[in-house]
Amino acid sequence: MDFELPEEYRSFRDMVRRWMDSEVPKDWSRALEKDEHHYPFALWDKFTQAGFHGVGIAEEYDGQGGDVVMQMLLARELARSLGGLAWIWGITSFAGSKSIGLYGSAEQKAKYLPLIATGQLKAAIAFTEPGGGTDLLGAMATTADRVDGGWRLNGEKIWSSSAHVADYLLVIARSDRGVEKKHQGLTLFWVPTKTPGVTITPLAKLGMRSMGSCSVHFEDAFIADEHVLGEPHKAWYMLLPTLNNERIMVGAFCLGVIDGVLEDALDYMQQRKAFGGIIGRFQSLQHYVADIATMQKTTELMLHYCADKQSRGETVGVEANMLKLMASENANAAADMGIQILGGMGYSAETDMQRYWRDSRLWRIGPITNEMVRNGIAESLGLPRSF
Template identity: 60%
Template sequence: MDFSLTEEQESFRKMVRAWVEKECPKDVALEMEKQEFQYPHELFDKMAEAGFHGIAIDEAYGGSGGTELDQVILIRELSRSLGGQAWIWGINAFAGAKSVGYYGTEEQKKRFLPEIADGKAKFAIAVTEPAGGTDLLGVLKTTATQVDGGWRINGQKIWSTQAHVADYLLLLARSEKDVAKKTQGTTLFLVPRESAGLETRQIPKLGMKNVGSCEVFLDDVFVPDELVLGEPGQAWYMLLKTLNNERIIMAALALGILDGVIEEALRYLDEREVFGKKLGQMQVLQHYVADMLIAQKNAELLVYNAAWRQSQGLECGMEANMAKVVASEGAVSAADHGIQMFGGMGYALETQMQRYWRDARLYKIGPIANEMARNSIAEMAGLPRSF
């Protein structure tokens, strides 16, 4: 059993690490994140120049090839410095590249995948609604009514990251009212952001301040038939694959934050002196570091296993949830202990730890709350449904 990266994967990882150190080291990432509501277009474009948006897109459609494992390697290295700002790559990867790649028509793949790979198209996902949060289907009120040549969509979404700058929104709507199960009768659309009747509003946030998360309002928005993604009425069964990929990518992002936290902690413990000796000699702080390293290894094994399973076409819902829970909780705990290590300066906006904590805190809530992820894991193990 081999747990190591292949020679090609390790070479790719080192290339991304070098790119990060040159283009967006931690001090640069810290300054960028302070620009609330100022989306980092330049960073997105630099990622395009480096070929990152083409990762895991088939070469036949202008991509660089690779699998979900390569996605994990990339975003882990990005978030080690960028923290939550790495999500500008992640959202495009699963909402755009993977969703179109998984269940788009051949015409849709030829149309969208080359644009995504070149960084010429931004995507957002719009599935969550204000009244429901994780209960996507239970409160799904956004409707799609079929009309001549397309559909009319009405409703509201929330927590749609980068919807304000996206070219297309991957949007879930109820297209059939009379269904036996709420999982039936839903359809996925690629909704152009510039559509008449579509409005976005950014939400002020604790972290990831320059990566906008939005409310989306749809008032009789027309979407042509060619922008229906997959089979009408079957969206939920398709969307699960996208949502698993989202959780794996987000888990890898949290793992990258763990990497960054550990680096900052070790650096500070070596530099800081108290009571005539290095801070790193304090036993309790050594225990904090040991716990961080244990969390890092646990998350790494789970994240890479989930990504490998998805790359092999295997069921990975439980594994994706496990990876997301362990990585997010490990990142939050590590960053919180990191702040404690830094003492008063850990609370100062000029340090990296507080940024890591603010970003990581979200991942215990979204894209699925860890409590709900645990419910799903238990249900997959054969226990009765608890919700």
Template identity: 65%
Template sequence: MRGRTVDFELNEQQQLFRKTVRDWVDREAPKEWARELEKDEYNFPHALWDKFTTAGFHGIGLPEEYGGQGGDILTQMILARGLARSLAGLTWVWGITSFAGGKSVGLYGTEEQKRRHLTAITEGREKWAIGFTEPGGGTDLLGGLRTRAKKVDGGWVVNGQKTWSSMAHVADYILLLARTADYTDKRHQGVSLFILPARSEGVTIREIPKVGMRSLGSCDVYLDDVFVPEENLLGEENRAWRMLLPTLNNERIMLSSFCVGIMDGVLEDAVRYAMEREAFGGVIGRFQSLQHHIANIAMWRDQAELMVNRAAWMQSLGRPCGQEANMAKVVASELGGQAADLGLQILGGMGYSAETDMQRYWRDVRLFRIGPVTNEMARNGIAEGLGLPRSFS
């Protein structure tokens, strides 16, 4: 298109940051350590959190005036991808607080909230969780929203339940979505966001056993007459949904970057194993069928990379990117799953063994087709963006 330049090439500073992240991961968070961290499903990796703090990663994307490192979505994408190459789902140890506390408070917090929370996040003193999903809701976030916040003197009293709130068991704060007013015409009205201290009286948290994302901790959160002070309302009362929509693109691009990073790890491990494993008189990498498998993984990784880069590039320019973020999320998560499954096939029995990382990639990337939005719902949004009628109410 004449007059429009599209350039996804990283500039010199971004390339240096990418190298810095890669060197840091190889030195401080190698794959063998990630395997050790996730062996105990119920032991949160505080040591990994502390390493992120020392490296300054919690401040990536946060304003320098609050102690952050600065940087836009492209910088966050580089970090997300670089960490996921080794850590896979454990990358959310950084990502959840970055999104829930950093992004949301950074966009909609008062000056006092920003100075209090963003500074603490960059210094590694605050962990955050997200309290959006409810047991009867799933993807139907608004239709299933039963958590209520009732206005009282000095604040609000909250009752309800949240589920799949990762890191809630170790979090200092939960970014909580609750209904604060009844509107019969539009469900997105009358909902508000709160900064909920996770150890408030009336909060009960239970961890959920699961297949992947081990040691991160995903939780049910029960709220029984929990008092939230007035100053912990985030943004405008009753207008949370309008506030959340721009941040969802950031979350989907970040998740897509995790998927590309996982594919980096899958490809790296598949090539190494194919060149080391010997059978029938030589390395198995000489077999054409395995070469085709590895070529497919490389092509899928590059396809996903281009779509993720496009979405991140558009957001960095302040352009609407809902369609592009949805497309990147669907493509990256599905190709990431195919790549991990094929990588497991290449490694054979060792791929299924907990002594290698392929099974970890395979387990962790599977969730990304489900959350934070199902690929089916993302496809609905893509179709609607093309002018088709909405398929759900």
């Protein structure tokens, strides 16, 4: 049993960390996040120049190669500075490269993966229903009806991050109403955002502001057969492996936030003076950073366990949920303690603690609430279904 990363992974991690410190420092990230009306295209372009959009995409499709572990190392290092804005990379990586790479036909892979790898295509996820939240299947009101040459899409999605600048939307809709179980009869679509009948409206929110989140309305939007991913009516069975990947990615982002919180807390405690000396000598604050450091290490171990397991093709559903649960609560608690350590400056928009707190607060809700995660974990242990 070896808990150390191989040299290849350590070299990649260290390269990304140096690049982030040089190209995307925290003060620049903080400035990006303040402007909720302007998507950070400059950040996207930096990722393109660095080749990050191609991490996890095979070289035959102009990608950089790399497995789930390498993607999670990248996610962690991005979030240390960017916090939730690391999703600028993560959304297209999940919605595009993961989905096209797993469910796409040979023609779809050849067409879209090179565009994603080279930063020429942005994607967004449009799964959540306005009246459903975590109850995606029970609330599924978006429908897809078969017509000549394709499908007619009607309905509405909400909290589709970056949809207003995306080229394509990954959309799940009910395509067969005559099924016995809610997870049956669903189809996955790769919808061009310029399709007539698709209307995208930005929403105001607490964190990750400049990334933008939107409602998406479909009114008799025609989606050609070539934009169906995988087999019609079988979307839920296809999605499960990528949903696990999304939870692992959230774990990596949360760990990056913990990294940033600990880094900033230690720096402040060693410089700020009060009552005749640096505040780092106060035992109560030392206990806070000890707790944050412990959260960092336990989250790291669980992340590496899940990412390694998935990279080897092993089932990781329950563990990925445990990681998402633990990582999101650790990150939010760490950021809250970070605010307390900085005092008034922790509440100030001039520092990053408040940004880490606002961004990590979302991960306790999405992509699935921690309450629902706990339900699933309990059920996996043999207890009766509670919902």
